[in-house]
Amino acid sequence: MKLFSSIFLSSLFLFSFSSCTKTEGPGGAASIKGHVRKLKMIAGQAYYHDAADEDVYLIYGNEGSFYDDDVKTSYDGSFEFNYLQTGNYQVFVYSDCPTCLSGDTVVIQDVTLGSKDEVNYIGTITIE
Template structure:
């Protein structure tokens, strides 16, 4: 009976000592933020199109991280370096969400109208800047990642954001 109680106590201690996602580990998440500057022309009957004015790795862009999957409040942020890169260090095993904000427009009823006359252009808008979850001109671009090993660097690659320069 004492052995069973001892085994239960040891198992309980081990379970209680499991750490959640967050700081205090040895792994890192890296990536880059790339921005595409766009202009689009929505006048029916004309040359409806999206033009890419330029793209660049975005310096001084705020990147946010959420530890775990318990809530939607960010736990830390990092301002990208001159080359658009970011790095969250000293992370433990667990789930993380990294996100940024991108420009958007929410006129999805207009998108339906455009889709009837120019479905290719409507698809271009839907895949870039017209988002149903657009709030006050911003939409969240997020990436979920799970750190499964210590002493590892996880590369998210490029995270794309859009900057709307003009809407004619």
């Protein structure tokens, strides 16, 4: 009986430490910020403007293909994902693609948050 108790307590002890590791996702103090702009072609000339009210998606980690969180861009094209843990993320936005069968394509960017209170500005994502 003592052997069983000691094995059980050892297993419980090891399990409690293994469950304390934090993974990507909510519950931290880090942030990802960026900007989305839209390209318009008029008479062969390229014009850019802030992409207001566009959906921006976030995948926790690098393994998934389905998004875990999403936000809309503000009037000036800015967006942010707050209260994230450290780790790897993917930010993506759909862009119009007249030559694509589905009519759109994905613009995706990998992001790493290295410290618990990091604010990672990923720059500008350009869509059509």
